Amino acid sequence: MDPGFPVLSLLIFLPLAGVLLIALLPGRHTRTEWLVQNAPGQPVDYPKWIALGIALATLIIALVMFIIFDRSVSGFQFVDEFDWISAEAVGFNVTYAFGVDGLSMPLVFLTAFLTVVGVLVSWRIDLRTKEYFAWLLVLETSVLGVFTSLDLIFFFLFWELELVPMFLLISIWGSGNRNYSALKFVLYTVFGSAFMLAGFLAMGVAADTFDIREIRQDALTAAFLPAPVIFAFILIAFSIKLPVVPLHTWLPDAHTDAPTAVSVILAGVLLKMGGYGILRLLFTLMPDVGADADLALAIIGVVSIVYGAIVTIRQTDLKRLIAYSSVSHMGFVLLGVSALGVTGMSGAAMQLVTHGLITGMLFVMVGLVYDRTHTRQIADMRGLAHYIPLLGIGMVFAGLAGLGLPALAGFVAEITIFLGAFESQTAAVSVALLGVLLAAAYILWALQRTFFGPKDEKWSHLPDANHWSEFTIIGALMALIVLLGVYPSIVMDLLEMGVEPIVENIETFVSSGAGGG
Amino acid sequence: MSDFGFHLAFWSLGAMTIGGASMILISRNLIHAVIWLVMSMLGVAGLYLTLSADFIAVVQVLIYVGAISVLMLFAIMLTPRAERDNSQNIKTAGPAGLVVLMVMIATMWVAIDTDWGAVREAALTEQARLIGESLIKHYILPFEIGAVLLTAALVGAIALARQDDEDAAIHAASLQAELEGEGAVDPVDVVDPPIAADASDSEASS
């Protein structure tokens, strides 16, 4: 699909343009504006309206791309590329190359969507709004960049870029032990990137290019590092991001202390970068190592699923609980990937998308509740559904989606992973089934303790969902979750398209390399 | 020079050099140390003579013995008697001894073990002329730069040693801090000295 102009670059850099706009325009204005119909005298926050406008525009572009994406052709579409660094003599060539395929397109859309959600959920932020929304948009650009980069260096660039807004967003607008959490997040990620960069460079040097489309497995045999080592290096980074046990402890801290919007984006999109990276880079570029590592991946995945779920049950902080549930859920991604088949990998990719929506929604709900109760401690809450029934509906819905209820998005992904992975990873899948039960246990128990139970008078003053932004978010998220739950092929087809070449690649190498290792 | 004379000269001058240097190590008084330094330098100058480097020997005597040691003595004289102590810093002497031992092994090993090439019997003649020619021909650039270097050092040394108007306050503040017993201070406390009120600076007043 060639729209004739660099739509992808526009998509990626539009949020940055928004940042400029926010930076240049004044912070707030007390005049009643044509833009917003607000009560006279109430100040208008320009930044959030600009941020919303830009995020919506990005979402529309993403949506248009999603619609006009050619589902009959595999490979990358909307490719923008030109030589960026070409130091021929020393063999250091970086191409400015961006493109989307079936795998990245849904994730791009998800990113654009969740950013809108993030902006809306931050509607009541009044601390340094200008910077806040600017950083949120920078975050969007960096994540979009990761999902669309076709060059390892650019991938790495955007991967790292995302740290800056995240660090500031968590440590300025966060709560609790936010400085610690922000730093921990950054340090963990950078630790992973250290290995990732080494791996990338080894690949780039061996293949003489950083272009993902041109690096091929056979070139890597000449690498200075053995391919399995490169694989392991890069896997470390993605495992931290995903995250898997035991590299996960940054996640609960970061989630707990981050502001709602950041939690949403963190859980909804940033974690997906890990899964995306595993599929896009590890298995595309090093299929035979990946094929050898399937059992290890499955084991890590299962440990994450079960262990994550068990630890989740003991959490006393609602946000922390959901954060740990992410650990458990992202284990499914690894499990699906380890199947080495189209079904399992599609399921893994689907899990990325659905978990983004579902956990995003969970964090939205918890955030909205937190805005009202100012506590996240489960023990402090009781019977909230009496006073905030609409939020209760949202929370229960999100919770049910989280535990993999059919007709909601999560089920499709999980069942696909199970069905796809069982044949090759029988034992792992059998154990992983426990995760489904445990997920139900922690989510239902948390709901029981927070929303259900007798009325608690101290919450009687709480306002229910009462702002259009809240209705919009909850409604949109619910709609998407149900849509993906009952008609998954709208996304699944794309993911399948994106995954098929990877699997073909694996099969080629596994069959041809069976003798040679 | 006869062989014996050469031997005698080498060993005695060597002993003088090393002995002088060792006495610097031992002497408790800084002024004595400088005098031992002079002796050691003279020994080196003598060794230069044994190596037929007449010009260098002369330069050595002039500059080291004549200029540098006098300069040092002047500097020492500017400080009170208590500061003329030349004792060892016992905290570093131990490790220093160990490291010096290593350096000694290394340098001497290299000196003795290496094959330094053909030994030439004839010494260089007309050294002063040759050196002079070399300096203005082959090494003209280093020579010029050396001149700049000396200028810079001169100007800099003057700038440092000269007590400008703005320095008095700074020194006074330092001494005040010293008197208050601020021995070791966290480097965090480093702050820029105050801007001197300078009427001539047009911008400062505007």
Add this chain to the structure above:
Amino acid sequence: MPETIFWVILFLPLTAFVLAGISAVNQHLQRQIPEWDPNYPRSWKPIADQFCGPRLASTPLIIALAVAFLLAVINLIDSIGLRGLPLGIGTHELFTAGELVVNVGIRIDGLTSVMLVVVTGVSLLVQVYSTGYMDGDHGYRRYFAFMALFTTSMLGLVLADNLLMLFAFWELVGLTSYLLIGFWFHRPAAAAAAKKAFLVTRLGDLGMLAAMILIFSKTGTLDIASINALADSGAEAGMFAFNGLLIGQTAMTLFGLGLIAGAVGKSAQFPLHIWLPDAMEGPTPVSALVHSATMVAAGVYLLARFFPVIHASSTASDLIAWIGAGTALGAAILAMVQVDIKRVLAYSTISQLAYMMFAIGVGGYAAAVFHLMTHAFFKAMLFLGSGSVNHSTNTFDMRRMGGLRTLMPITFGTFIIGTLALAGIVPLSGFWSKDEILIEAWENNKGVFVLGLLAAGLTAAYMVRAVYMTFFGEYRGGEEVAPGEHGNEDPSHPHESPRSMTTPLIILAVISVLAGFLTFGGEFQTWVYGALPDPHAGKFHWSWGIFLGSTALAVGAGFVAYWFMRNRERVRSWGVGGIWPIPEAQKFATELFYLDSLAENLLARRVFYGWIARSSAWFDAAVVDGVVNRAWREGLTISNGARFVQNGWVQAGTLSIGLGGMIIWIAVVLF
């Protein structure tokens, strides 16, 4: 009938759900409007109230169910014409992921047709009943929304033509069950029971999920017909083979066991029965519809659906037979000691479902389905009757009832019919189906038969006890309505329930009486057997011996129970604590054989939550995270400590030059 009709049946309640949902959300929204937006046009509020009021929740659902019921009956008649053979209805691809092709499709055969009628019919009656029972409840609209969703899911479960779709709806009915049990979420017991129900059934569902995954990975298909045909093909050399599909005996057995696990969970069989009695925390119509008539029977339906699979493996069929038989007896024993009328009925439900289970285990496929149907009607009626009682007394505790016989005649009458049907008294519907099951058991498995027979006797006994405590003797005053809840304001003067509640009772009573006669002529068996891959006209057997024996046992047990109840004072004076002669046994039974406390307190709370989860959480915080934090702190300490090197002495700087240089040189020379 065209396929569209069935989609209509499925989507009718779904539409009602959407409308009820709008109504329910609107209820909460209205509260918000004043502070929501000052610009909100106030004039909309009455409009919204008018069109999105409580009626929007219930009326569409009842209409939808009525239409659906009508269509289901027409379909049943059609199905009779087709002798229960499956309709050739195509299936639609929902999504694909590699080899996985997920379809949605509808399977219509005799079994489905029967289930459709049962589900729509009972649901319709229960909804009508609910309009009266739930009238005035704060959550009225929410209730109907959930009910609509439940009915949709149940219909979907019944209609599904492939295992995945079946499983999806299977989970959805679990969800609605959860929502309905926890309907009065302000009661901690209700919230806990809801969670427990969901978790326990989900434990069983894991087995079903595993079975599904297994069968998919072995055969690549999830189509029910194909799987059944495969199972029906019979094992040769340990392999089942049909139409290119191939599966080993072990896999087939495992598949069957997985299905049984799912069924055991959903149908509350031992050892996963513990959730159902607690589930009685939900509103009574819910118990009637979800927890007796339809959802819990879904387990039986599942095994019936996959009857060839269960019988392709003797392990599986024996297992389910023994589980069923044991549960039937055990639950009946537990029902004897309950004082809560709904709990009596709940254990009775477990016991009756167990009947169906062992019927399937011993090969009584048609008998099981038949019992499922009859049981649905009379047990729903019994539950509704208990609800009717509750409606006027505000309690389910039978010790606070009594003497309602005259005060609530319609309720009493229908309840008696239900009791007789349940006890298997000829010629009520329960008799025919239960006798058929006992005959099948007698023919196939004597041990199971004995247990079943004992259970039949106990059934009569506990029902007589319940009826006696509720309707006979003196009225013991009921219970004051709890603060914040709605109910009869004057429980000391119970009254008959409103028309909306009694009408369904009467209709159900009529059906309970008549439904058994379907067995005559073998029509029922024909439809039901038509659903199997190898349709052979099964005929119900008749055995005078068993007829007489079971009837005598039931009547005898009933009378014994009646005698005990009448002469309770005298029995007590013998030193017997309750209905059981030995106090220890009594305690053992009232403690539910300690199974609940074993599962909940020991396994869930202590072993899992207290031990496994706590140690994991500790491990996570102290080791996984602790190591990192420790390393970080140590790093800072080292960084701080290392500063002594940079001690400010010039000599340290110069020394390091020499030392560094020397170490390098030595290293180079040495290596």
Add this chain to the structure above:
Amino acid sequence: MLSDVNLLGPELVLLVVGGFLLIADLFIKDRRILMGVTLAALLGSILYSAVLLTEGHVGSQGFGGVLVVDKFAIFFQILLAGAAMAAVLVSTETMQRTPSRRGEYLALILFSTAGLQLLAGSRDLIMIFIALELTSISQYILVGFYKDRWGSEGGLKYLLTGAVASAVLLYGMAILLGLTGSTNLSEIANYIAWQGDGKEEALMLAAVFLIAGFGFKAAVAPFQMWAPDAYTGAPTPIAAYLSVASKAAAFAILIRVFFEALGDDLLAEHWKTIFAVLATISMFVGNFFAIRQNNIKRMLAYSSVAQAGTLMIGLAAISADRGELLGASGILFYLAGYTVTNLAAFTVIILIANQNGGSYDIRSYAGMGKKSPWLSIVLAFALISLIGLPPTAVFFGKIYLFETAVQSGLAWLAVIGTVNTLISAAYYLRPVKAMFIDSADDEDEAAPLPRPSTSVLATMGLVTAGVLVIGLHPGLLINAAEAAVAAIFS
């Protein structure tokens, strides 16, 4: 000989104007004129370098092979003059503090710069030594220029350690000279190639002493001890200048000496390992010591040690196929990126200190983000660049250098480098955190601060733009660096 003077142009401009300034100082009191002249000289030097580049003088040797004008030298000439320009531009406040020594101050900067430029173009041991000493002695004086107790102590320590280091360097040179019989780098290389066998110990001792001497200038651990003290005591513009210019020239001469003179395989294998080890030590030492610093200058001093370690990676990556080009051009590229970034950081630090009563305490930066958001953003940007996060200059520098490491089979070094990036994040983020996240203790500080001088602001703008431009379009600079090193290795 006279035509050779043409080749000396860039340095000559500086030396002449420096001399002029010493005299002019006596008559001209206006700071702006003096600074203007200085800047003009530096600009002239840059232009002269450019002229040399375009007028076909590239590759000419002058003064009997003592000096060479190749692209490598020109690259450094421009870089160093640029760094000096920035240092002069931000010296407004410094010169207000020392009104009576302005001429000396500026002249010494010019002399020092000329010395560094000469160093980059030297091909003769004696020239190297003299150039090094010219710049060193100027720097000793500049470090102690405030004559306060920190400055004088820093200066004295710098001088004493520097003197020891140059003595060590000289000993190394003496051995090299005695052994090879020539002061010319290419002749030394010839000797080693033909007659070097069996003399590895001596040659390596010389090499080690040279590494110690140059490493001292580059502030590579374990020769780094002077750096924190000198940086802390020095006037901040001088600290900035030291951290970039001195380091740049030291790496220039390291590349030149070790590639031109000691590049023979006989030795290269050895010093490849040495550089790799030194890189590791430097990175760890610099980063570990930086973590607990509260004085931002001192923190940056240690960070510059770590950065020197990172640069060393390029030196270690020599012996691979394309390692020579890649490693050396990586160093050049990284140096350029590091220079602009560090200058940006220092510029802001100076501005903040000027507003802060001269304090460099990181904790006093609390709430700075509110008080002067632009300064804070620039500083944060510079620090983020120093970590090596995108889209900044150092990010690509690191990637480039790590790639050279990987290509030379030193992937472990790349990993260590990136792990050190992680450690460095811990302290680079501290000021960022203080500025944006912590709030000032008292609200009074929120009062608007005095406006910094235009020249400093301009510098800040320039270097920040530099950071961004290199970060966004590194291709140009990479190609330039590539061309520059090709001159040496062709």
Add this chain to the structure above:
Amino acid sequence: MTIGIEHYLTLGALLFCIGFFIAWSKKNAIGVLIGVELMLNAVNLTLVAFSRFGSAEVALSTQVFVVFIIAVAAAEVAVGLALALVVYRNRQTISVDRTTLLRG
């Protein structure tokens, strides 16, 4: 035994080491400078030794080198003493084990 280049070089090395030790172990800043001067002398001695025994080309350049070194040494000492003076004015001491304001 003839006195050859090794003797001079060894002597130079010894002198260098003594100078090193003095520079490393003296408390007084001027003492450290003295040590440095000894080291430079050792270098000079080494160079002159090469001048005498080495090849013809080296003979001249070493001696030129020595001239430069002596000049630079003088400059260094001048600046060093000036700095020591400034330190003394500030601290009333030039003892390097007491001028440790900057550390850590």
